[in-house]
Amino acid sequence: MSQRKVSGDAGRATIRDVAEQAGVSVASVSRVLSGNYPVSEELRRRVMKVVRDLDYVTNAHARSLAGGGTPTVAILMDNITGAAFAHVAKGVEGAATLRGWLSLVGTTGNDPERELALVNLMRQQGVAAVVLLGGAYDQDEYQLRMARFARSLDAAGSRLVLVGRPSLEGDVPATTVDYDNEGGAYAMASHLLSAGHRQVLVLPGHAGLSTAQGRLRGAQRAFEAYGVPFVPGMVRHGPYDDQHGYRAVEQALRDGPAFTAVLAGTDVVAAGAMQALRAAGLRVPEDVSIVGYDDIPLASQLTPQLTTVHVPYEEMGRVALRAVADLREGGGGRRKGIDGDHLVLGTHVVVRNSVRPPARP
Amino acid sequence: MSQRKVSGDAGRATIRDVAEQAGVSVASVSRVLSGNYPVSEELRRRVMKVVRDLDYVTNAHARSLAGGGTPTVAILMDNITGAAFAHVAKGVEGAATLRGWLSLVGTTGNDPERELALVNLMRQQGVAAVVLLGGAYDQDEYQLRMARFARSLDAAGSRLVLVGRPSLEGDVPATTVDYDNEGGAYAMASHLLSAGHRQVLVLPGHAGLSTAQGRLRGAQRAFEAYGVPFVPGMVRHGPYDDQHGYRAVEQALRDGPAFTAVLAGTDVVAAGAMQALRAAGLRVPEDVSIVGYDDIPLASQLTPQLTTVHVPYEEMGRVALRAVADLREGGGGRRKGIDGDHLVLGTHVVVRNSVRPPARP
DNA sequence: GCCCGTGCGGAAACCGTATCCCATGGTTTC
DNA sequence: GAAACCATGGGATACGGTTTCCGCACGGGC
Numbered sequence: 102m103s104q105r106k107v108s109g110d111a112g113r114a115t116i117r118d119v120a121e122q123a124g125v126s127v128a129s130v131s132r133v134l135s136g137n138y139p140v141s142e143e144l145r146r147r148v149m150k151v152v153r154d155l156d157y158v159t160n161a162h163a164r165s166l167a168g169g170g171t172p173t174v175a176i177l178m179d180n181i182t183g184a185a186f187a188h189v190a191k192g193v194e195g196a197a198t199l200r201g202w203l204s205l206v207g208t209t210g211n212d213p214e215r216e217l218a219l220v221n222l223m224r225q226q227g228v229a230a231v232v233l234l235g236g237a238y239d240q241d242e243y244q245l246r247m248a249r250f251a252r253s254l255d256a257a258g259s260r261l262v263l264v265g266r267p268s269l270e271g272d273v274p275a276t277t278v279d280y281d282n283e284g285g286a287y288a289m290a291s292h293l294l295s296a297g298h299r300q301v302l303v304l305p306g307h308a309g310l311s312t313a314q315g316r317l318r319g320a321q322r323a324f325e326a327y328g329v330p331f332v333p334g335m336v337r338h339g340p341y342d343d344q345h346g347y348r349a350v351e352q353a354l355r356d357g358p359a360f361t362a363v364l365a366g367t368d369v370v371a372a373g374a375m376q377a378l379r380a381a382g383l384r385v386p387e388d389v390s391i392v393g394y395d396d397i398p399l400a401s402q403l404t405p406q407l408t409t410v411h412v413p414y415e416e417m418g419r420v421a422l423r424a425v426a427d428l429r430e431g432g433g434g435r436r437k438g439i440d441g442d443h444l445v446l447g448t449h450v451v452v453r454n455s456v457r458p459p460a461r462p
Numbered sequence: 463m464s465q466r467k468v469s470g471d472a473g474r475a476t477i478r479d480v481a482e483q484a485g486v487s488v489a490s491v492s493r494v495l496s497g498n499y500p501v502s503e504e505l506r507r508r509v510m511k512v513v514r515d516l517d518y519v520t521n522a523h524a525r526s527l528a529g530g531g532t533p534t535v536a537i538l539m540d541n542i543t544g545a546a547f548a549h550v551a552k553g554v555e556g557a558a559t560l561r562g563w564l565s566l567v568g569t570t571g572n573d574p575e576r577e578l579a580l581v582n583l584m585r586q587q588g589v590a591a592v593v594l595l596g597g598a599y600d601q602d603e604y605q606l607r608m609a610r611f612a613r614s615l616d617a618a619g620s621r622l623v624l625v626g627r628p629s630l631e632g633d634v635p636a637t638t639v640d641y642d643n644e645g646g647a648y649a650m651a652s653h654l655l656s657a658g659h660r661q662v663l664v665l666p667g668h669a670g671l672s673t674a675q676g677r678l679r680g681a682q683r684a685f686e687a688y689g690v691p692f693v694p695g696m697v698r699h700g701p702y703d704d705q706h707g708y709r710a711v712e713q714a715l716r717d718g719p720a721f722t723a724v725l726a727g728t729d730v731v732a733a734g735a736m737q738a739l740r741a742a743g744l745r746v747p748e749d750v751s752i753v754g755y756d757d758i759p760l761a762s763q764l765t766p767q768l769t770t771v772h773v774p775y776e777e778m779g780r781v782a783l784r785a786v787a788d789l790r791e792g793g794g795g796r797r798k799g800i801d802g803d804h805l806v807l808g809t810h811v812v813v814r815n816s817v818r819p820p821a822r823p
Numbered sequence: 824g825c826c827c828g829t830g831c832g833g834a835a836a837c838c839g840t841a842t843c844c845c846a847t848g849g850t851t852t853c
Numbered sequence: 854g855a856a857a858c859c860a861t862g863g864g865a866t867a868c869g870g871t872t873t874c875c876g877c878a879c880g881g882g883c
Contacts, residue, residue: 115840127841128842160838161523162524165523165868166840167840168840170523181555194569203583205566205567226522398730402730402764403764404765476870487834488833488870493871502832505831521868523869
């Protein structure tokens, strides 16, 4: 009676167990399972029967160690419950699954420490790519931190992908997938201006956030293009949540300035703004027009349905994954600076029912 | 000049590189890093310096293989973008991160084949637990399939956790985390009935879905308790999306029967219903009352804010992870049938502004 | 001054799989 | 008929860690 391993004990069956029970060598089992080596029909049958009997699955860790293994992509974001992020994640995950890749998910809660810890954790896992989602605060420090991440991942044969974040300056091994944030805001503001609005309450988001800054710039440019003075006092910064939308509108209604339209930084902010207007007895869009940004499902679930900027979040996720997959298959040669490092997708205004020309007072 | 490995080549540094450069043995490096063995301060300093210099991280696959490794939990769901699922996922992920666990995510797209493939994939990964989210169709076949999954995972030292799904009959090694679905529906329907509504359009969801069935049963029981006949013709089955809510209401308004309130199966369905009512020129709640289920953020973003049933999704996620973590730490002894295999969390009605007593015609 | 206990570092045996290299037996070719 | 060849299967090794077992050096107590 051998000391090796009590048959039928807990824990999973190994390839050795299969080999032993089938009366073949370990190498043969491996070959049957991976199928990249000619084996006789007889051998295949014998092995597969034992595999089924033992309900054997290969150990992914061992396989990875030995060189094979399925590639894994890590998705890191602030918060899974954000609709926009969730759509990007869906895009990444879907594209990953399509080519047999695995997806890991981690949330940073907007904490640089946790971000660092997670990137390191992913590096340990030997992921093929780390996808970082969402806007960034504190630009200068951000650039340095990301550059470190990028080089560190690159050294480990992995790749940093920035989605919806500012791309990196200098010669940094990273891929950026972005959308025309400022252009979308420009178009959205133009839509309001061309409807005749001149007094627009602007809620771009948190002042330090890169996406908010871009959306504000786009709006400003539209005002300039229309020759309408852009009054800084009409801008209210704050987080991307409905409470901020509510409070900002509530306060503006109480303390001024007067406005005939609200340009919200996201659909969620617009939802809050809409509630505040209703609470004050104002009708949308008859009394006040309102527009959002992102085009998440919420936008079409509100009444009236929200005119907003469509951002192809899910496709950004797919594109991000495709980019790293291509890079990985395209050959190991570092193709620094080649186009494909920075992809920009278009945005467009989706016209629904939340905008009307301003009422003549 | 050794053939071993060209220093500075691509690929990550190994523990051997660190040992060599620090002039110590591999074992010492391992001991410094895992910290479960006394080492001198001098050694620690020397090793850590090289670790930083080389930007070394341990190889998680190798570590797992050797016995250690960070536990991983797999979250499998239909669709990441569903708000309710996302909250559960957040709960699981948060609790996992809290104890240093990793989270894998996969989406099944409601395809049993993909579910099977994913469960196998997770088994290969050696995950500590597989968490399956969401209601189930086709009860009898579901029971068999899950029982197989459960046993298969159990044999591999892993654990199946069902969240918001029917629990398994018989002696199956699985954990279920559920909420009082039927009770919530009972309370919600009672709320409408006690406000005086007698003609209620019921949109419970897809006829074959376990959650929809529970919500319908709860509503029925409430009608019985109030002595109000439950008219099957007032029930409209369909998917959990806003289009279904819209169409069902639109059609009922056109073809009858008459109703003074809508009992929607989810908040999203309620949002669609609300739109249809508005489109028909009816006011909510003055003309028609409406209630939802789930209490996702959407519920409080609609106007009027939706009265709905709060389901503690995020906590369910946390509870699910805690359950498997406890099981794993509590000792290997299979404690079949012990309480803790089936956890049920409470639900409660959240009263907002979408219900009024019916207008006297 | 010797002995023994203690503390720490090194060598080696695993973990489970993929793959390289070689052995074997039968078939083809000259 | 012998040599070369093909197809197939087995043994050994590498992957990058962790951990056990051992031995060495050092210091204190008698």
